[in-house]
Amino acid sequence: MTHREIELQLDAYVDGELAPADARELEAHLKECAECARLHEARVALSAAIRQQVPAFRAPDALRRRVRAAVRDAAGARAGRRVLLPVAARWLALAASLAVVAVGSWQLGLSRAGTDALAGQVLASHVRSLMPGHLTDVVSSDQHTVKPWFNGKLDFSPPVYDFAGRGFPLIGGRLDYVGGRAVAALAYGRRQHLINVLLWPAARGSVGGPGVASRQGYHLLHWTTPDYVYWVVSDLGMAELRDFTQLLQQADSAASGPGTARPLP
Amino acid sequence: MLDAADPPHPALIPWGIIPLSAESSLEGVRDHLEGRLEPSELERFEAIVLPHLDAAYSLARYLTRNDDDAQDVVQDAYLRALKYFGGFRGGASERGDGRAWLLAIVRNTAYTWQRRHRGDALATEFDEELHSDAVAEQHPASALERDTAREALHRALDRLPRELREVIVLRELEGLSYKEIGDVTGVPMGTVMSRLSRARRRLQEALGADPEGG
Numbered sequence: 001m002t003h004r005e006i007e008l009q010l011d012a013y014v015d016g017e018l019a020p021a022d023a024r025e026l027e028a029h030l031k032e033c034a035e036c037a038r039l040h041e042a043r044v045a046l047s048a049a050i051r052q053q054v055p056a057f058r059a060p061d062a063l064r065r066r067v068r069a070a071v072r073d074a075a076g077a078r079a080g081r082r083v084l085l086p087v088a089a090r091w092l093a094l095a096a097s098l099a100v101v102a103v104g105s106w107q108l109g110l111s112r113a114g115t116d117a118l119a120g121q122v123l124a125s126h127v128r129s130l131m132p133g134h135l136t137d138v139v140s141s142d143q144h145t146v147k148p149w150f151n152g153k154l155d156f157s158p159p160v161y162d163f164a165g166r167g168f169p170l171i172g173g174r175l176d177y178v179g180g181r182a183v184a185a186l187a188y189g190r191r192q193h194l195i196n197v198l199l200w201p202a203a204r205g206s207v208g209g210p211g212v213a214s215r216q217g218y219h220l221l222h223w224t225t226p227d228y229v230y231w232v233v234s235d236l237g238m239a240e241l242r243d244f245t246q247l248l249q250q251a252d253s254a255a256s257g258p259g260t261a262r263p264l265p
Numbered sequence: 266m267l268d269a270a271d272p273p274h275p276a277l278i279p280w281g282i283i284p285l286s287a288e289s290s291l292e293g294v295r296d297h298l299e300g301r302l303e304p305s306e307l308e309r310f311e312a313i314v315l316p317h318l319d320a321a322y323s324l325a326r327y328l329t330r331n332d333d334d335a336q337d338v339v340q341d342a343y344l345r346a347l348k349y350f351g352g353f354r355g356g357a358s359e360r361g362d363g364r365a366w367l368l369a370i371v372r373n374t375a376y377t378w379q380r381r382h383r384g385d386a387l388a389t390e391f392d393e394e395l396h397s398d399a400v401a402e403q404h405p406a407s408a409l410e411r412d413t414a415r416e417a418l419h420r421a422l423d424r425l426p427r428e429l430r431e432v433i434v435l436r437e438l439e440g441l442s443y444k445e446i447g448d449v450t451g452v453p454m455g456t457v458m459s460r461l462s463r464a465r466r467r468l469q470e471a472l473g474a475d476p477e478g479g
Binding site for chain 2: 007008010011012015017042043046047049050051053054056057058059060062063064066067068070071072074075148151152155156181201203204
């Protein structure tokens with residue numbers, strides 16, 4: 001048997017897919033051939049590494065709701081049509097489709113109600129972060145420490161900048177859950193004040209903003225680049241928060257090339 | 266080499282009747298189903314197919330490498346699955362719990378969807394992002410070593426051609442048997458075996474060649 005044939009069998013063996021007779025033969029060979037035994041060990045280790053370090057994704061809750069609604073809607077129309085006039089049924093069907101679209105839009109943060117809900121969640125994240133021990137999962141003023149920390153914890157790699165030279169030092173990062181998905185949260189300081197930056201990947205074609213809101217003494221700014229939805233929240237005065245936001249947008253547009261900067265209101 | 270008692274080529278099972286270009290708009294599916302889907306069938310669908318939403322999304326994520334696309338693909342796949350559920354229940358007992366059946370639809374939907382909406386832009390986009398990560402990797406702190414190894418593995422997996430990446434995901438993450446993988450990907454078990462072997466060899470070579478991640 002050639003080395004390649006043995007390698008093929010090894011994989012089937014590691015997967016428990018080799019016929020018993022072939023498996024016994026291979027096991028005998030592994031006892032005699034050090035090279036193949038090493039290969040076997042390497043394959044077992046690789047398999048274990050993949051299972052440990054490559055996550056199986058969990059479906060976002062918003063998708064769960066969306067799929068369930070779409071399935072019910074597609075399957076449930078039959079009963080409706082029996083008792084309703086065709087025209088009414090069509091309107092109902094249209095309304096149902098719009099409902100599904102609305103659920104989708106909420107997830108994209110496009111609708112006003114969705115933005116208000118998001119603002120509430122962003123603010124909650126900020127207030128939570130002020131409680132002892134909740135601000136950061138990774139404490140570092142070094143963007144090259146904070147950025148890689150998110151690897152494997154999020155399905156995107158958030159841009160991380162340090163503005164210590166401009167009076168907004170990076171404090172650290174953490175994971176949070178906003179708008180039905182895991183998001184990156186970055187904490188920056190300004191004297192005694194804290195600024196939280198929450199961001200997650202933007203839906204295609206949803207560039208927009210900026211928007212401004214004030215709630216319970218906190219200021220919130222949000223905008224959407226071609227890559228990310230950004231929310232910035234702080235008890236800092238609006239003027240300084242805008243300065244910070246400008247730094248962030250400049251750094252972002254410098255990083256992602258021309259044409260993506262959005263002016264502030 | 267493989268157990269001779271296994272039935273022959275599984276790719277020709279009735280799942281094949283699901284057209285790749287099936288129209289799966291809500292209206293389309295609703296019209297298709299009118300007068301055919303009993304309420305008890307909907308319950309069966311919800312009991313058999315809906316529980317595999319995580320597996321469906323995970324596969325779609327690894328195939329499209331993108332959350333938005335994966336979500337669209339999964340919703341589309343579920344509507345197709347509903348439309349062709351009648352074909353599935355014909356011999357349900359032989360075909361497991363519906364997961365492999367659903368994953369086959371997810372896979373086909375993802376590839377159709379990508380052809381239609383994205384072309385090859387995805388791969389380039391993703392690599393650029395990875396390259397920017399690689400810059401940060403040049404200063405690994407000791408606490409980050411495990412993350413760096415993890416990153417190297419992710420990178421190697423993402424760079425596999427899709428027919429090799431999908432067998433790794435189906436085998437290692439979803440734990441499907443070779444036969445189920447053959448059902449999902451529409452190839453004979455022997456091909457599944459050789460693709461898995463090739464995929465692992467490439468992963469090992471990629472990791473071995475990466476001094477940070479080796």
